[in-house]
Amino acid sequence: MFSLENQVALVTGAAKGIGKGIASVLVLAGAKVIIADIDEQAGKATAEALGAEFERLDVSDQASCQAAVQAVLDRHERLDILCSNTGIFPQATLDSMSEADWEQVMAVNLRGTFFMVQAALPAMRARRYGRIVITSSITGPITGFPGWAHYGASKAGQLGFMRSAALECARDGITINAVMPGNVLTEGLKAQGEEYLRQMAESVPAKILGEPEDIGHAACFLASPEARYITGQTLVVDGGQVLPESFEAV
Numbered sequence: 474m475f476s477l478e479n480q481v482a483l484v485t486g487a488a489k490g491i492g493k494g495i496a497s498v499l500v501l502a503g504a505k506v507i508i509a510d511i512d513e514q515a516g517k518a519t520a521e522a523l524g525a526e527f528e529r530l531d532v533s534d535q536a537s538c539q540a541a542v543q544a545v546l547d548r549h550e551r552l553d554i555l556c557s558n559t560g561i562f563p564q565a566t567l568d569s570m571s572e573a574d575w576e577q578v579m580a581v582n583l584r585g586t587f588f589m590v591q592a593a594l595p596a597m598r599a600r601r602y603g604r605i606v607i608t609s610s611i612t613g614p615i616t617g618f619p620g621w622a623h624y625g626a627s628k629a630g631q632l633g634f635m636r637s638a639a640l641e642c643a644r645d646g647i648t649i650n651a652v653m654p655g656n657v658l659t660e661g662l663k664a665q666g667e668e669y670l671r672q673m674a675e676s677v678p679a680k681i682l683g684e685p686e687d688i689g690h691a692a693c694f695l696a697s698p699e700a701r702y703i704t705g706q707t708l709v710v711d712g713g714q715v716l717p718e719s720f721e722a723v
Contacts (some may be wrong), residue, residue, distance in 0.1 A: 475697035477504035481549045482696065483542065484508060485532055485589055486559030487594035488515035490659035491608060494667050494685020495556050495692045505549065523582075532559045532585030537590075542592040546701070551600060554696045555593040557586045558608040560627075562661065575623045582627035590638060590649070603647035604696040605638075607631050608688070609707065612651050615715050633705060639705030648704035650695045655711025657683040670687050678723050679712035689697055 482499045486492040488510035500523050500582065508523070508553050509530035510516035520527035528544050531537040531713045545552050565574045586607055597603030612618055613625030614632055632651060639649040656673040658661060662682070674682050691710045694700055709715065717723045 475502055475693060475699055477502040477554070477693070477697065480504045480553040480696075481505045481545065481551050482554035482556065483514060483545055483552060483593070484556040484558060485585070486608075487556075488512045488519050490661060490690050491654060491657055491685045492556070492558040493519050493523075493605075494657075494687070494689040495558060495608075496525060497555075498686055498689030498690075498693045499696065501654070502697075504696075506556065507545055508652075509654040510515060510658055511667040516652045522609055530559075532557075533580040533587045537696070538585070538588040538592045541590075542596065546596055552593055553597045554604045554606070555589060555597075556608070556692055556696065558587055559588045560608060560610075560624075562621060562624045565623065566620050567622055570623060578627050579630075582620060582624070586631050587634060590634075594642065597647050598642075598645045601646040602616075603642070604684065604694045605647065606695045606698070607635055607647040607649070607651040608692075609635075609651045609653045610656050611709060611711050611715055614653060614707070615709070636705045646701075648695070648700060650700070650703060650705065651707045652691045652695065653707050653709045653711070654687055654688050654707070655683060655714040657688060658687055659685060669698070670680045676720075676723065677714045677715075678716060680723075683710065683712060694695060 482504040484496045487496040487508040506525040508520040530541045609631045610628040613628035
């Protein structure tokens with residue numbers, strides 16, 4: 474495992490799901506991890522279980538993002554790693570989707586990514602070092618699914634943002650990359666029901682769904698000092714789901 478000893482990492486949306494998986498792997502790699510989440514009860518429980526810290530955060534609020542980063546700097550005087558992971562995926566078909574539905578997803582998934590990266594940059598630039606890892610998705614940039622047009626648009630938007638942001642930060646020793654999970658067994662995915670899980674597993678060549686820690690290991694690599702020459706890139710972690718040309722191939 475890559476060593477993150479003496480590194481300070483802020484993981485957003487880490488109370489549960491993929492964020493919790495990322496945080497757990499970073500802790501194992503030696504980082505001092507701050508769990509940042511709007512769910513204070515779950516976030517504190519996860520932080521206690523992992524031996525991490527907790528900071529309440531609403532990524533859709535710019536002031537909250539800036540305050541969370543400042544709280545980390547006040548305690549640790551540095552921020553080495555930002556894993557911008559917070560995301561929501563409420564289902565709504567195009568004929569039923571309201572403007573509020575669209576705006577909520579964009580506010581959390583896309584605008585929240587911008588707010589967090591913007592808040593983290595000054596401290597990283599001051600030390601000329603930083604690792605930023607965005608949790609995008611295969612849904613939107615590569616695939617689609619009925620009911621998630623707003624989600625897919627937000628996830629594709631994250632990658633457009635990432636590429637330009639990576640260029641702006643390249644000379645400052647800061648890398649910005651993204652992991653693109655497939656179907657991962659989180660609380661949110663399980664809520665889609667057993668039939669959905671069965672269908673998704675059948676569409677994966679490996680015939681299994683991912684675990685949050687699978688995404689965590691990918692994020693840990695991109696957050697490591699060894700990944701210094703990788704920026705503006707994506708890493709798909711999906712068990713091969715996007716590879717087949719037809720169902721016959723799997």
